[in-house]
Every structure is written in structure tokens, then in C-alpha cells.
Amino acid sequence: MIYSLGERSVEIKGDDYYIAENAVVIGSVIIHNNVSIWYNAVIRGDYEPITIMDDTNIQDGVVIHTDAGIPATIGRGVTVGHQAMLHGCTIGDNSLIGINAVLLNNSRIGRN
Numbered sequence: 001m002i003y004s005l006g007e008r009s010v011e012i013k014g015d016d017y018y019i020a021e022n023a024v025v026i027g028s029v030i031i032h033n034n035v036s037i038w039y040n041a042v043i044r045g046d047y048e049p050i051t052i053m054d055d056t057n058i059q060d061g062v063v064i065h066t067d068a069g070i071p072a073t074i075g076r077g078v079t080v081g082h083q084a085m086l087h088g089c090t091i092g093d094n095s096l097i098g099i100n101a102v103l104l105n106n107s108r109i110g111r112n
Helices: none
Strands: 017-019 024-031 035-037 042-052 063-065 072-074 085-087
Touching: 024 035, 035 042, 063 072, 072 085
Parallel strands: 017 035, 024 042, 042 063, 042 072, 063 085
Antiparallel strands: none
16 A cells, blocks of 8 residues: 655656555655565655665565654665565665564665
8 A cells, every 4th residue: 555644655756566455655755666565564754765776676574664864775676575674774786685684774785
């Protein structure tokens, strides 16, 4: 499901994407082309934007959100493993974030 949150709304910049029927994408979230967001994922851009670049796979149960002044950016070709928690972090292109990983505010994972 895609929801706006006040004046913050989801922006989809590609024609090829998949959002599972029980995934929640809410607020200021920018989704580029060929992105998949799987079951029970929650992507919540309530304070700052979350940007998900091309060819990225957000697997089941992932949670991505932000705090005031700390956006989240997920690069191109990234896989975020099941049940990972990404909180106000930056992930470089072609990275793999493992199952149940936790990345907190201002964490940076370089390009692979």
C-alpha cells in the first residue's frame, strides 16, 4: 500500500517496479526504476526522504525509516535482506545488506 503522510507523498520515477500488496510505503519516499519491495516491508519517510535507486530489491520484512535531518539513500543494484532495519543510513551501489542487519543513523556502506 502507498500512503501520503500530510504533505509528504511517495514519488515513483520508473514504470517498472513491484510493491507487494501488504508492504507499506508512506510519506516522502522516492522509488526509481526496477525496484521490488516485498511482503511486510515498511518504508516510512515521515521525517526525511528515503530514496531507493534503480534495480534494488527490498526483501520481506525490511524496515526503512528516518529521523529529522537524517535521510536514507539506497543505491543502485542493492539487495536488502529479509528483516533488515535501515534507519537514516546511506548504502552504496551494488551492496548486499544481510538478513536481520541493523544500520543506524548516519551509517554509510560504500559502493561494492
